Amino acid sequence: MLEIANLSLAVGQQTLMRELNLQLAPGQVHVIIGPNGTGKTTLLRALFGELAPRQGHVCFAGQSPRQLGAAQWRRLFGYMPQNIQLELELSVLEVVVLGRLDSLAMRLADEDILAAAAALQALGIAHLADRPLHALSGGQRQMVLFAQVLLRDPRIMMLDEPVSALDLQHQMQLMEHLCQQTRAKQWVTLVVLHDLNLAAQFADRLIVLADGALQAYGPPAQVLDAALVERLYQVPVAVLRDGQGIPFLRPLRSVSHG
Numbered sequence: 001m002l003e004i005a006n007l008s009l010a011v012g013q014q015t016l017m018r019e020l021n022l023q024l025a026p027g028q029v030h031v032i033i034g035p036n037g038t039g040k041t042t043l044l045r046a047l048f049g050e051l052a053p054r055q056g057h058v059c060f061a062g063q064s065p066r067q068l069g070a071a072q073w074r075r076l077f078g079y080m081p082q083n084i085q086l087e088l089e090l091s092v093l094e095v096v097v098l099g100r101l102d103s104l105a106m107r108l109a110d111e112d113i114l115a116a117a118a119a120l121q122a123l124g125i126a127h128l129a130d131r132p133l134h135a136l137s138g139g140q141r142q143m144v145l146f147a148q149v150l151l152r153d154p155r156i157m158m159l160d161e162p163v164s165a166l167d168l169q170h171q172m173q174l175m176e177h178l179c180q181q182t183r184a185k186q187w188v189t190l191v192v193l194h195d196l197n198l199a200a201q202f203a204d205r206l207i208v209l210a211d212g213a214l215q216a217y218g219p220p221a222q223v224l225d226a227a228l229v230e231r232l233y234q235v236p237v238a239v240l241r242d243g244q245g246i247p248f249l250r251p252l253r254s255v256s257h258g
């Protein structure tokens with residue numbers, strides 16, 4: 001269990017999060033949604049230990065970052081930040097193997113190469129293995145960085161807008177793989193998404209952030225409705241539901257065009 005207790009975050013004078021309390025269970029996909037600039041990335045950075053909380057604390061399996069030490073704490077995480085700009089000469093396979101940098105001790109075992117190749121295969125991008133990273137498209141790079149973070153095999157998986165450059169097929173592939181691995185490996189998974197329909201389809205729990213505070217938390221079928229979305233984004237939406245009550249949202253244009 002990843003516990004977030006009474007967590008308040010600030011950057012300079014600006015308070016970004018007030019008294020956040022959450023208990024995030026292993027084996028579940030938690031999708032963070034909310035408007036631009038509401039602190040989603042800041043929350044991930046704070047969990048990873050890049051930003052000290054102003055108040056409150058986090059702990060995993062009963063242990064705090066202070067008890068574990070910073071290096072050991074970060075070793076719990078697979079973290080794929082937003083918009084990574086990498087102009088590396090390394091090949092795709094080499095970049096994916098770097099997911100195991102902590103344990104490599106500057107030596108590559110066959111098993112590391114095989115694991116990287118298997119991750120590329122599982123994501124349908126094995127054909128990219130020998131290409132230099134800088135020669136890939138934005139979406140291809142995003143899939144490669146996902147493969148890299150998979151190779152860490154963390155306890156806590158955090159992905160910040162991992163599908164922002166992906167086409168529909170690769171969005172579904174990445175999210176399906178993430179859900180399946182979250183169940184199989186019992187990760188505590190946190191994903192930031194802006195696509196509310198993708199969030200509704202794949203989240204076990206939604207974490208809704210706005211105005212520096214938690215607005216709602218729970219299964220999408222319970223949490224996501226027109227009133228919440230209109231309040232968050234000031235956009236009118238129509239909401240349909242499938243047989244399981246999973247909402248499907250359609251934003252409505254304010255001016256009718258005929």
Ligand SMILES: Nc1ncnc2c1ncn2[C@@H]1O[C@H](COP(=O)(O)OP(=O)(O)OP(=O)(O)O)[C@@H](O)[C@H]1O
Nearest residue numbers: 011012016034035036037038039040041042043082
């Ligand atoms: N290092 C920093 N110094 C000053 N302000 C910052 C810093 N990092 C973030 N902020 C501010 O904190 C707020 C929250 O930023 P954050 O990146 O966490 O938002 P977000 O919810 O992830 O946004 P987006 O959906 O646009 O990615 C923004 O107003 C941003 O300008």
